[in-house]
Amino acid sequence: MSDRARLLSEVSRRLGIRRLVWMGxxxxxxxxxxxxxxLHGAFSIIGGYDRRVSVKSLAYEDLTGVRVDPEIWDIDDHLKDDATIEFRRALLGALSSDCALLPYRPLNFLSAIHFARLARCRHLGLFGAHQYAFEHKPWVESAxxxxxxxQIPWTYVADEDQLQVRELSRHGELVLRRSRTSGGEGFTRVTSIDDVASHWPYVDESFVSVAPYLEGALPLNVGATVWTDGVTVHNPSVQLIGIDSCVTRDFGYCGNDFGLIRDLDRDVIQQIEDSTVRIGRWLREHGYLGSFGVDYLLHCGRLLFTEINPRFQGSTHSSCRLDVEAGRSCLLLEHLAAWLEVPCPRPVPLAARIAEASALTNLVVHWTGDSGAHLDGRSLVDHVRRVESTVRADVITSATVSTDRGATVARLAIRRSVTKSGFELDEKLDQAIRGWQFGARKEPAGR
Incomplete structure (x- = not known):
């Protein structure tokens, strides 16, 4: 029996009669x-789940007719909207008998639903307000x-002290960052001191994080799971960031290349593993349990901590796919197991995971048009298939909804490495996506 099969059997035994409902x-x-x-239900903001007819599925976008950009849209900010009320009622219905709720990311919206179903629902994730603390980047960086x-040498500058930035800017370009960010939203790159005032992100905290822009750094990501008695680390990848054909933000998330990671020196892989385990132990000491992610930059041969993602990540789906193919337990399964108080299994060395995994890229293409539009995401997949015949796609937007600027058009799975730096794609693939983006802008507005 494989490692995955054993853990799956134990998780199923511990769930017992409880029906599992996903919200992500x-x-x-x-x-x-x-x-x-x-597995009983799958509730999501975008992309309804339709691979198993036995799984009850509802996507928020089907209630509103709009596919949103989740980096700037949060259901917690729309609790009184008619669609949210309908979505909440459907989720409450799915949780009406013995069940377990599995969140992609803890939310106040979900915490409220859980307490309303406390007698019959087990919440397999942190209380939303508890998790919120781990999203405050300066607090985490200090720890x-x-x-x-x-780590990256962030300096925390009060709004009243912007003149301090003039001294920092003498060393080159800078990055300005809010304390809470996601998917590259909340970061600004400035090339000169003259740009600082106009790009300064005024927020309620009245301070901003400032750091030098590290030219030529390789962006890395890894997933892991905190157990009550250990930490397990999963497949690392090179992050795809700020690719013009795929995203509207300078540091916008575009996916993960799990193949290029094989080119890293073995000692770097070991540093990723050791650092992530230490971070996982710190998280456990502060009440965290379950899966999380860490971002690093590899700059001039030095591994620098960037941030913790206290939740599942955009890379989780593909990391899980590689683990399932290898017969290993994955981040989703291990998160469930940790919350069901299963003992931590023997960790698989990161180098061994990389050696046994096949090349895979998870590429997320966002709509880069000037405004929302009705798009047929399948046409994007057709464009890409002209240069990648074996590409697989999911989370595909439909012409029945209006896709906001910055929202996901499709998530593509490509069985090879597609980048050299994380900030670009190989030419043919990039041209295929650019060609689709340009053509979609020319479509009639009513489509």
Whole structure:
């Protein structure tokens, strides 16, 4: 019996008669748990899950007719909207008998629903207000600094002290960042001191994080799981960031290349593993349990901590796919197991995971048009298939909804490495996506 089969059996046994309900950004993210007998519901903001007819599915976009950009849209900000009320009622209905709720990311919206179903629902995630603390980047960075891990040299500058930035700018370009960000939203790159005032992100905290822009750094990501008695680390990848054909933001998230990671030196892989385990232990000491992610930059041969993602990530789905193919337990399954108090299994060395995994790229294409539009995401997939005949796609937008600027058009799975730096794609693939983006802008507005 494989490692995955054993853990799946134990998770199923501990769930017992409880029906598992997923609530996340994308319905298709639950696919790695499709073989869990208790999987009952998949509720999502975009991309309804339709791979198993036995799984009850509802996507928020089907209630509104709009596919939103989740980096700037949060259901917690729309609790009184008619669509949210309808979505909440459907979720309450799915949780009307013995069940377990699995969140992509804890939310106040979900915490309220859980307490309204407390007698029959087990919440397999942190209380939303607890998780919120781990999203405050300066607090986390200060703790990681105390662990002795190298990191980006952020300076925290009060709104009243912007003149301090003039001294920092003498060393080159800068990055300005809010304390809470997601998917590259909340970061601004400035090339000169003259740009600082106009790009300064005024927020309620009245301070901004400032750091030098590290030219030529390789962006890395890894997923892991915190157990009550250990930490397991999963497939690392090179992050795809700020690619013009795929995203509207300078540092916008575009996916993950799990193949290019094989080119890293073995000692870098070991540093990723060791650092992530130490961060996981710190998280556990502060009440965190379950899966999380860490971003790093590899700059001039030095691994620098960037941020913790205290939730599942955009890379989780593809990381799980690689683990399932290898017969290994994955981040979704391990998150469930950790919350069901299963003992931590023996960790698989990161180098061994990389050696046994096949090349895979998870590429997320966002709509880069000037405004929302009715798009047929399948036409994007057709364009890409002209240069990548074996590409697979999910989370595909439909012409029945209006896709907001910056929202996901489709998530593409490509069985090879597609980048050299994380900030570009190979030419043919990039041209295919650019060609589709340009053509979609020319479509009649009523489509």
């Amino acid at each position: 950004l994308r319905g298709d993210d639950i696919e790695p748990l499709a073989d869990l007998p208790q 990681v600094r105390d662990l002795g891990l190298p």
